[in-house]
Amino acid sequence: MYPANFDYQKAHSVDEALAAMAANPDLKVIAGGHSLLPAMRLRLAQPPALLDIFGLEELRGIRREGDVFVVGAMTTHAQVLRSELPLFPEVAHEVGDPMVRNRGTIGGSLAHADPSADYPAAALALGVEFVIRGPEGERTVPADEMFLGMFESAVRPGELLTHIRIPASVQASAYEKFKHPASHYAIVGVAVVRHMDGQIRAAYTGAGEKAGRLHLLEERLNGGQPVGTGLVESSGLLGDRFASPEYRAHLVDVLAARAAARV
Template identity: 75%
Template sequence: MYPANFDYQKASSVDEAIQALAANPDLKIIAGGHSLLPAMKLRLAQPPALLDVWGISELRGIKEEGDWFVVGAMTTHFDVLQSKLPLFAEVAGWVGDPMVRHRGTIGGSLAHADPSADYPAAALATGAEFVIRGPSGERTVKADDMFKGMFESAVEQGELLTHIRIPKTISSFAYEKYRHPASHYAIVGLALAKHADGSIRAAYTGAGEKAERLPKLEEALGKGETSFSGLVDAGNLLGDRFASAEFRAHLVDVLAGRAAARLK
């Protein structure tokens, strides 16, 4: 299928992008395009105008600042895969296929907040932070406050996600995924990260309307448990032709056991 007609413009800097968004509230940001364009082709999304931020060089690359890795939002999945980023580098290898990984961006995926995307679980498990800039300036949002609902993140109208901050103080991590065989999206994905203070954060994606923390699993891991049952209530999960809510709940338990076995 073909997308509905839309207007198109490009931004060459963050300031230019913010100004364009302020001037035209109808603009929808497009980065690598591998999240938004498929929805547009199916006409699940019909934005009247697109703002292309792919060419903003200041939003690319990975650097270290104190106890944080700072990742530009336009950094591609492939660059994340080749990096030393805790958990995220592993998760990037599960994203799509080589074409998607060379074009799609970490920031585009996280801001898009697809309920079946991989990175949101990694963000929650690592305790990542998100730097968001808008007409009123810059603000930082913690991972626990980033994902609001299905395709809904804390990035508001007129704002742009510029960087992701990932703690360097993670000693061990694991990501396990049961994926759709064609799209490679997560039917269920489960992420664990052990932090320097010994605490473990856990999160899942693909099973509900948004990625969520798993407090029952975090508590069980803190007690040294290695097998898990009933970590999530199937009544709160999605069911479709690919997997019922009950099967997704079962997958959360199974993947939790696999991921926990890999933690050091």
């Protein structure tokens, strides 16, 4: 099926993109396009206009600033995979296939807030910060406040996620995933990170309407206790033909034990 007709324009700078969004609130921002274009072809999404930001060089690349890695939102999964970032290269290896990884972007994935995406669990476990620009200037959002619901992030209309700030002070990290056999999205994924101060943060994705912290797992591991079971309540999890809420809760326990054993 072909998408409905739409207008197209390309931004040449972040300021130009922000101005275009302010002038036309109906604009839909497109980066790599791997989430939006399939929905448009099926006419599940019919935006009247697209704003292409994929070519914004100021939003590309990875650099280190002291104890923090600064990653441009238009950095591709393939670039992340080849980087020295903590945890994210391992996670990027689990994203799609080579074609997706060479076109899709880390910022597009995180801002899209797909409940089955891989990056959100890594972002929560690492404690990253999101740099967002809009008409009122720049603001920084901690990972715990980024993912608000199913396909809902802290990026407001008229704003752009420009950079991700990732702590470099990580002792060890691991990501374990039980993936959908066709799409490779996470039916459940668990990330565990041991930071330089010895504290462990952990998070899951795929199981609920948004990625979330595994506070009980953190308490057990930071207290020197075994991983155990019952890390999440099945009553709040998703259920579909691939996995029931109860099975997803079981997968969280299993994958958490595997990831914890590696850190």
